[in-house]
Amino acid sequence: MTHLWQIFTAAANAKHSRALHLPMQEGQPAFPLTELLVRAERTAADVIEQTSARNGSERAPRRLGVLMNNGEPWVRSALAAFRLDAAIVPLPLPVGFVGAEAYTAHLARIAQSAELDAILIDDSLGPAIARRVAGSLADTAFINVTEPGETERTSELPAIAEAEAHSTLAVIQYTSGSTSAPKGVTLTHANVAAGLTAVTDGLGFTDEDCFGVWIPMFHDMGLFTVLSSLARGNSVCLWRPRDFVRRPLVWLDNFAKSPATVMAAPNFCYDLLTAAVRQDPPADLDLSKWRVACNGAEPVQRRTVEAFQETFAPYGFRAATMEPVYGMAEATLIVSASDLSNPSRSLSVHRDRLQSGDEVQPLPDGADNARPVVSCGKPAPGLSLRISTADGDGTAPGSGHAGAGRVGEVQLSGPAVTGGYLNLPADQQPFTADGWLRTGDLGFVHDGELYLVGRVKDMITVRGQNFYAEDVEEIVRTVLAAEQPGSGALRSAAIPWTAEAAAGGEVERMVVLWETALDRQEAARLARVAGDQVKHQLGLDEVSVVPVPTAAIPHTTSGKVQRHGALGLYRSLADDTTKG
Incomplete structure (x- = not known):
């Protein structure tokens, strides 16, 4: 089974099926997955009706942008798109952009590249932003899905095309452009299905686990952590990014009291929490049920890991809970994760021996020219990883590939790996001659675990x-x-x-x-x-x-x-x- 709608339907029928919780929204609402799917079908029917009325055609939409803050409408919109065999295109909110013009121009480029049939919004967007965005995308339909449509129209929805799940796009995730212009990562239903399983299997999920997510859902870390938990039939606690950023200690207390047992966040999140607690130590905080704290999405720093472990140990946080991970949208999130049973590992290596092809030289901690690097663990289930020292693609399997302890580009292969970037010609796709994904990240393998040392171009x-x-x-x-x-x-x-x-x-x-x-x-x-x-x-x-x-x-x-x-x-x- 690889069609996402069928996967979520099966999860809703599982004995342990849980719910989507919104712990810091008014009334702390919770939506069982069975109810979410019913609401998603109503939304899907409403989307077909509104796009048909605009286009003069009853054709189901192929690609739907989603532009809203974290909440039930975001999750429901994704499920509705899967029900329609439409690809979702997560769209960023204005945070992080320098000026309104830069933001709307960015959205316009994505809308044109993805050929969006419509953009789904809700009331969280705010009228001023909604007007500005709609004005800059006059040829694109905007559909407000704050509440689902009417029930009686769901019988008109198209049948599920299970046989086409390996070729039908489910997500087009535009890269955030930290080193280059955004590109649309194409992921089929089969890619996403494999990636969601890799996340929960790689983190050793049990029926009692619950992902806690404050990362925006338009980011791959936010989107796929939410979906992975629900696809397994587990609960999700979903916050808005501002809940964390504006009041990190209030958020942490809320997290500790919620059903959440697993969280994924960038390295800076743990720095921020450490600084906040050291400045204003909480009197009553219990983190003993926090099972996994994934640290990824940016370089993991040893000082961050150690400071967090030391600061939060008095509150019941176990050292082994901190789990450095490596992931990317091109692999439907997870690439590797460290061992859950032991504290994360790190090495000190000679910083001048980290060029592609170099053999890593371990050094004592604190030695001159020593650089600490943190292990990102072993490849996730279903994923193959290799280190390549070739200048370019390599000419055959094994050509230019490094052994353990030698620096090179990280390359990936597996069912969760993208088939390529949207609309780019073959010579601009990120693949080697033998079909492996070139990540652009430099790293090495030591004792079977991956260590990252930088970007090829940074x-x-x-x-x-x-x-x-x-x-x-x-x-x-x-x-x-x-x-x-x-x-x-x-x-x-x-x-x-x-x-x-x-x-x-x-x-x-x-x-x-x-x-x-x-x-x-x-x-x-x-x-x-x-x-x-x-x-x-x-x-x-x-x-x-x-x-x-x-x-x-x-x-x-x-x-x-x-x-x-x-x-x-x-x-x-x-x-x-x-x-x-």
Whole structure:
């Protein structure tokens, strides 16, 4: 069984079938999966009626955008699309975009690329945003699905095409563009079905487990964690991102009292919670039933893992609960996960031995040139992983593939892996000659577990040596945190920059944008301190630390820096300085 509607229908009939809980919404409503499916069919019928009236055709829609905040209407919209054999296209909310024009232009590009038949919205969008978006997408229908349609029209819904589940698109997940322009990741019903199973099997789900999710559902981590739990017949607790971001301690208390036992979030989430609790320790917090805390969606930092474990141990948090993971939309989320029975593992390795093809050199913790890297565990069920050192695709299976302990590009294969990006020609698709997905991530395997060291493109080469953005960011964060105790987790972004050399030609530099509310003089002083530490620890003289206002650095919905957008911000700052 690979058609998602049939999978959710079977889950609703399971003996342990649970519900969608909304713990911080008024009345703390809960929707059993059986009720969600009934409401989804009513919504599907309403969508057909409204798109038919607009298009003058009774053809079921092929692709539906979903633009709303986390809530029952979002989950119901996804289920309704699956019922119609329509692909859902999750659309981002304005958070993380610099200005309304940039946001609406981004949505317009997605709507054109995906050829959307309609965009489903609800009242959470807000009238001002809804008007602006609708004005910029005048040729696209907007359907408000805050409440489902009338029951009697569900008998007119099309039959389920189970035989076509391997080719019918279920999700087109546009990448958030942290290093490049957004691309539409195409996922069939079969891809998503395999990916949802890999999530729950990889995390060792039991019938009593419940995913707690505050990540926005338009992000692959939010979408597929919600769907994976429901597809197994388990409950989901769903919050809105602002519930967490605005009041992390209130959210944490609510999480602890909810049915949730599993949560997935980016590394910065755990930094934020640690800073909040250290500043204002709660008197009554019990985290003893928290079974899995997935840490992924951005580089996992050892200092974050250790600080969280130490800070929350008095509240019943077990060290083994923290589980670094690796995932991406192209693999329907989960790629690898660490061992649930033991605390996460990490290594210190020579930071100058991390180029593709290098053999990793372990070092003692704290040694000169030592870089700590955290294990992301073993491949998820059904997924195959290899490390490639080839410059390009390789010419045959095994060509240019690294053995254990050697750095190369992470490449993937399996039933959950995408068939490619929407509308891109074959020579622009991310596959090797023998069909493996090229992730663009650099890593190595040690004792059967995957360690990530950076992105193929997020680095500069100076005097024949590679310097990674993650290394520079981590040094700057550490220095600034020490200089500003209690300031919390402010965002920084290291971006490669090619500048004109004084003697002619070009020179590569690393520019670090750093958000701060400090006055200009103090910010400049701390920027010099941070820059000096980068030079001291890495031997990188070609670095500039540039203070910017808080919330200025573009970021994705999961908290990752949008390096392309950050580069644009730096260019605008440089232009302003030149003109001034």
